[in-house]
Amino acid sequence: MTGQSPSPPERRRWLQRAALVAAMPLAGCGRSSSGRRTLRFWAMGREGEVAHELLAGFRAEQPQIDLRIEQLPWTAAHEKLLTAFAGDATPDVAQIGNTWLPEMVALGAVEPLDTWLHSSPTIAPEDYFSGIWRTNLVDGKLQGLPWYVDTRLLYVRSDLLAKAGFNRMPDTWAGWQQAMLGLQGLGIAHPQLLPLNEFEPLLALALQQDDELLRDGGRRGNFTSPGFERALGFYLQMFERGFAPSLTNNQVSNLWQEFGRGQFALYISGPWNLGEFRRRLGPEQQGLWTTAPLPGPNGPGASIAGGSSLVMFRRSRARREAWALIEYLSRPEVQQHFYRLTGNLPPRRASWSADSLGRDPQALAFAQQLERVRPTPAVPEWERIAQEMQLFAARAAHDKSDPAGVARALDVRVDEFLAKRRWMLDRARPAR
Amino acid sequence: MKGRTVQAIAVNGVLAIAALLTVAPLLWMVAASLMRSGEASSFPPPLLPSAPTLDHYRALIVQGGIVRQFVNSLGLAIAATLLSTTFNTLAGYAFAKLHFSGRDQLFAALIGALVIPGQVAMLPLFLMLKSMGLVNSYAGVLVPSLASIFGIFLVRQYARGIPDELIEAARMDGAGEFRIFFSVVLPLLTPVLATLAVFAFLGSWNDFMWPLIVLTDGELHTLPVALASLSREHVQDSELMMAGAVITVLPVLALFLVLQRYYLQGLTMGGVKQ
Amino acid sequence: MKRNPAAWAFVLPALTVIGLFFVVPVLAGLALSLTDFDLYALASLDNLRFVGLDNYRQVLTRPLFWQALGNTAYFVVLGVPLSIMLSLGCAVLLQSKLARFKPLFRTALFAPVVTTLVAVAVVWRYLFHMRYGWINQLLGHVGIAPIDWLGDPQWAMPAIIVFAAWKNFGGNMIIFIAALQAVPEDLYEAARLDGANAWRQFWHVTLPMLGPTLLMVSILTIAGYFQLFAEPYVMTQGGPLQSTVSVLYLMYEEGFRWWNLGAASAVAFVLFAIIVVVTRGLMLFAQRKGAA
Numbered sequence: 002m003t004g005q006s007p008s009p010p011e012r013r014r015w016l017q018r019a020a021l022v023a024a025m026p027l028a029g030c031g032r033s034s035s036g037r038r039t040l041r042f043w044a045m046g047r048e049g050e051v052a053h054e055l056l057a058g059f060r061a062e063q064p065q066i067d068l069r070i071e072q073l074p075w076t077a078a079h080e081k082l083l084t085a086f087a088g089d090a091t092p093d094v095a096q097i098g099n100t101w102l103p104e105m106v107a108l109g110a111v112e113p114l115d116t117w118l119h120s121s122p123t124i125a126p127e128d129y130f131s132g133i134w135r136t137n138l139v140d141g142k143l144q145g146l147p148w149y150v151d152t153r154l155l156y157v158r159s160d161l162l163a164k165a166g167f168n169r170m171p172d173t174w175a176g177w178q179q180a181m182l183g184l185q186g187l188g189i190a191h192p193q194l195l196p197l198n199e200f201e202p203l204l205a206l207a208l209q210q211d212d213e214l215l216r217d218g219g220r221r222g223n224f225t226s227p228g229f230e231r232a233l234g235f236y237l238q239m240f241e242r243g244f245a246p247s248l249t250n251n252q253v254s255n256l257w258q259e260f261g262r263g264q265f266a267l268y269i270s271g272p273w274n275l276g277e278f279r280r281r282l283g284p285e286q287q288g289l290w291t292t293a294p295l296p297g298p299n300g301p302g303a304s305i306a307g308g309s310s311l312v313m314f315r316r317s318r319a320r321r322e323a324w325a326l327i328e329y330l331s332r333p334e335v336q337q338h339f340y341r342l343t344g345n346l347p348p349r350r351a352s353w354s355a356d357s358l359g360r361d362p363q364a365l366a367f368a369q370q371l372e373r374v375r376p377t378p379a380v381p382e383w384e385r386i387a388q389e390m391q392l393f394a395a396r397a398a399h400d401k402s403d404p405a406g407v408a409r410a411l412d413v414r415v416d417e418f419l420a421k422r423r424w425m426l427d428r429a430r431p432a433r
Numbered sequence: 434m435k436g437r438t439v440q441a442i443a444v445n446g447v448l449a450i451a452a453l454l455t456v457a458p459l460l461w462m463v464a465a466s467l468m469r470s471g472e473a474s475s476f477p478p479p480l481l482p483s484a485p486t487l488d489h490y491r492a493l494i495v496q497g498g499i500v501r502q503f504v505n506s507l508g509l510a511i512a513a514t515l516l517s518t519t520f521n522t523l524a525g526y527a528f529a530k531l532h533f534s535g536r537d538q539l540f541a542a543l544i545g546a547l548v549i550p551g552q553v554a555m556l557p558l559f560l561m562l563k564s565m566g567l568v569n570s571y572a573g574v575l576v577p578s579l580a581s582i583f584g585i586f587l588v589r590q591y592a593r594g595i596p597d598e599l600i601e602a603a604r605m606d607g608a609g610e611f612r613i614f615f616s617v618v619l620p621l622l623t624p625v626l627a628t629l630a631v632f633a634f635l636g637s638w639n640d641f642m643w644p645l646i647v648l649t650d651g652e653l654h655t656l657p658v659a660l661a662s663l664s665r666e667h668v669q670d671s672e673l674m675m676a677g678a679v680i681t682v683l684p685v686l687a688l689f690l691v692l693q694r695y696y697l698q699g700l701t702m703g704g705v706k707q
Numbered sequence: 708m709k710r711n712p713a714a715w716a717f718v719l720p721a722l723t724v725i726g727l728f729f730v731v732p733v734l735a736g737l738a739l740s741l742t743d744f745d746l747y748a749l750a751s752l753d754n755l756r757f758v759g760l761d762n763y764r765q766v767l768t769r770p771l772f773w774q775a776l777g778n779t780a781y782f783v784v785l786g787v788p789l790s791i792m793l794s795l796g797c798a799v800l801l802q803s804k805l806a807r808f809k810p811l812f813r814t815a816l817f818a819p820v821v822t823t824l825v826a827v828a829v830v831w832r833y834l835f836h837m838r839y840g841w842i843n844q845l846l847g848h849v850g851i852a853p854i855d856w857l858g859d860p861q862w863a864m865p866a867i868i869v870f871a872a873w874k875n876f877g878g879n880m881i882i883f884i885a886a887l888q889a890v891p892e893d894l895y896e897a898a899r900l901d902g903a904n905a906w907r908q909f910w911h912v913t914l915p916m917l918g919p920t921l922l923m924v925s926i927l928t929i930a931g932y933f934q935l936f937a938e939p940y941v942m943t944q945g946g947p948l949q950s951t952v953s954v955l956y957l958m959y960e961e962g963f964r965w966w967n968l969g970a971a972s973a974v975a976f977v978l979f980a981i982i983v984v985v986t987r988g989l990m991l992f993a994q995r996k997g998a999a
Contacts, residue, residue: 074666080964085649088568252858255669348793441805462830474839520721527717540998553975557735580721596877639823655824664829678826689821701885
């Protein structure tokens with residue numbers, strides 16, 4: 002043999018081997034064996050934790066569907082959804098916060114459900130709370146089906162409040178401050194837990210005002226309005242007067258334990274904590290706490306029209322199965338089971354008439370609050386605007402800044418976020 | 434002599450304290466993982482579990498699906514190690530011993546590219562993989578780690594020490610380049626191969642940012658990604674977190690303890706100019 | 708120089724990977740940074756606009772960018788010397804002839820380097836806890852009041868600096884050990900004969916001999932520290948009050964949280980430029996000092 006470069010067969014064989022090795026991970030990804038249809042469902046937080054138990058009945062009814070449930074933490078859910086969309090890796094069905102619907106619609110990620118709805122005898126739109134149903138209508142079409150309703154109100158250590166001289170939680174801002182003063186008198190240094198990285202409390206206070214949060218068709222921020230400044234001022238006062246400690250929810254090691262121990266007596270949170278407090282506090286502590294609607298500036302106040310919807314993704318290849326899942330989760334019995342598992346409140350009146358919900362005093366406060374909920378602006382940039390609002394508020398609480406200056410700076414920033422939206426809207430309607 | 438004894442005590446004492454302080458967090462991690470729920474978040478914090486329990490490990494394995502994630506991490510690390518070691522060794526040898534046009538300029542360009550932070554490429558790479566359909570797949574995770582400039586550099590440094598006469602002699606005998614590589618060069622390269630393999634395995638196992646971005650399915654998650662997600666969701670359950678951390682860290686610590694020599698020699702090879 | 712066509716078969720796999728999955732994306736990133744690629748563009752490319760250097764202008768006029776740069780610089784300026792001093796100190800001690808159990812100490816001191824960052828960041832998050840964390844416990848024994856490490860904007864970055872030093876110092880320590888071993892023994896002998904004690908030997912023999920290694924280690928560590936990301940992501944999510952937002956964290960948020968890929972790519976390239984300028988500057992400075 003004379004000295005030659007590697008013979009072509011030798012080289013080709015090596016390349017073939019390399020290609021095979023490289024291709025192996027690609028094969029068999031996400032395919033279901035034995036001919037069953039794979040259905041991928043994403044659920045978040047506590048809902049994700051109970052999804053397996055909740056959907057056991059669905060699996061029994063539909064054995065030909067291979068249901069895969071993915072649990073996402075709320076803190077990462079929004080970015081995971083967007084990443085999945087960007088990467089063409091969306092599931093078939095997902096739970097999404099209803100404030101994210103406009104964003105998903107702007108992306109063209111979700112499938113309108115009108116036609117599916119018409120073919121379904123068990124779901125009656127009139128049965129749903131109308132305000133909640135409306136948050137799912139974007140561009141005149143139904144883009145998601147409400148799964149549960151959510152709002153924010155006060156969780157209260159009623160026994161401590163009673164010791165401070167209040168046999169029920171006041172329903173005005175002034176009363177609220179009096180209650181906190183009273184609790185401080187009992188020796189609780191910071192009676193109100195208001196984590197600085199949660200935007201919902203400030204948002205709720207802002208929604209209690211008459212002014213809108215964005216103006217000009219959602220093209221510009223309206224945070225310099227007197228309403229928002231009033232809400233921001235009240236919020237910042239909580240920290241200035243020491244009613245609330247300056248911390249984030251990461252720094253609270255175990256908030257249920259601390260609520261039980263009386264380290265704080267007031268906490269603004271949502272329905273899922275009904276289930277959590279019942280689970281994590283001992284039986285002897287269950288009589289010590291209750292819920293109360295949010296106080297407003299001059300009387301009972303509004304709160305967030307939140308909740309989660311079930312959406313079907315446009316790129317899903319198992320749409321019939323996806324609708325079957327959405328239908329299953331909308332059945333009143335399943336929604337009642339869901340309530341028992343999580344404390345999440347059903348969006349259908351039929352589900353509310355069940356014994357357990359009708360007689361649950363702590364859930365009744367939510368029913369009252371749900372009569373007074375206001376939606377947030379339906380713009381795709383809303384999630385970012387809400388987070389930025391909270392960042393500004395947290396900084397203001399720390400620096401003890403003047404609310405007017407903060408509001409002005411926030412408006413400038415929000416206008417930046419909305420610049421592309423302005424361009425897109427004005428491009429669609431050039432002569433205005 | 435007495436002065437030397439005092440000095441010796443001082444030196445060894447400082448080293449002992451430093452070593453203890455360095456290892457302490459890892460020891461606490463193991464201790465806390467065996468504590469009952471809520472025990473680690475009490476005041477004053479305990480050093481040892483009062484009644485050691487394997488509950489958290491059980492919870493992670495049975496309900497948390499951590500076995501699947503362990504297997505994912507292991508599989509990806511093995512694949513990355515095999516492939517990248519192969520690719521890097523082939524290329525490093527060629528840059529050291531084979532002549533081709535533009536060889537030295539190409540190598541200089543590669544070294545220059547070392548300065549570019551990997552994250553600059555991440556966003557566009559994500560979009561590229563999406564168009565190839567590789568997002569949320571094992572292949573997508575593997576792709577960036579299949580070759581590394583630093584690995585090529587290490588091999589080249591080492592391979593330059595191989596005497597040219599050996600290779601020339603084999604060529605005279607009529608052997609093809611691949612034959613020469615496999616029978617003459619590879620046996621001589623085993624130390625650096627071992628180093629590359631250890632680096633690659635550790636790098637893949639510990640990789641966090643890229644799998645975080647590319648993988649959406651929990652079933653495909655690697656241990657660091659699963660742990661990060663767990664830590665954001667269950668920020669209250671410290672003992673559970675510690676158990677997850679132990680499961681993530683123990684394999685690589687064990688691997689390191691066994692194969693220290695190769696890892697350390699690789700660092701010095703890359704670090705100190707010969 | 709005989710050309711060897713077979714060589715291409717050897718280098719092609721690695722070069723293809725590096726070319727396709729690194730070089731091309733970097734160039735694409737440069738292109739992206741000149742557009743306003745965002746969520747709307749993700750939905751439909753009709754919504755994409757070419758904006759030239761607008762992204763760069765916006766990045767450089769955003770207060771958050773300068774805060775991120777400041778945070779990162781703070782991390783580098785305090786963290787790198789701390790890490791290098793620990794590495795050098797431990798290396799010197801380990802090299803001392805008086806040290807026993809060297810392999811054991813070396814392994815213990817090096818262990819943090821191989822651990823998974825996410826896992827140990829979770830561990831340290833608990834160690835830093837204000838009430839239940841061990842660090843405040845130990846400080847309490849020395850009489851220092853509990854510090855809200857991860858909640859106080861003043862202390863969050865120092866906490867990350869301490870954590871990063873613990874995690875990284877072992878790597879440079881090994882390099883220093885190898886370099887110390889290369890210092891000829893007779894230099895120390897000569898110094899001893901001149902009456903120099905241990906400290907003066909270190910200052911006048913060890914340090915000058917270690918010069919090139921020190922420079923290289925510094926440059927590599929600085930470049931690495933500028934790429935701070937995982938620690939804030941796991942421990943503080945950029946908080947409190949964005950005091951631990953690093954430049955890369957900013958890029959991640961812009962890019963993967965809000966999907967402003969144009970702006971995020973601009974941030975990445977600005978960071979790249981900064982790293983190049985700083986490291987080149989350091990090398991030039993060292994060269995000039997060496998020549999003087």
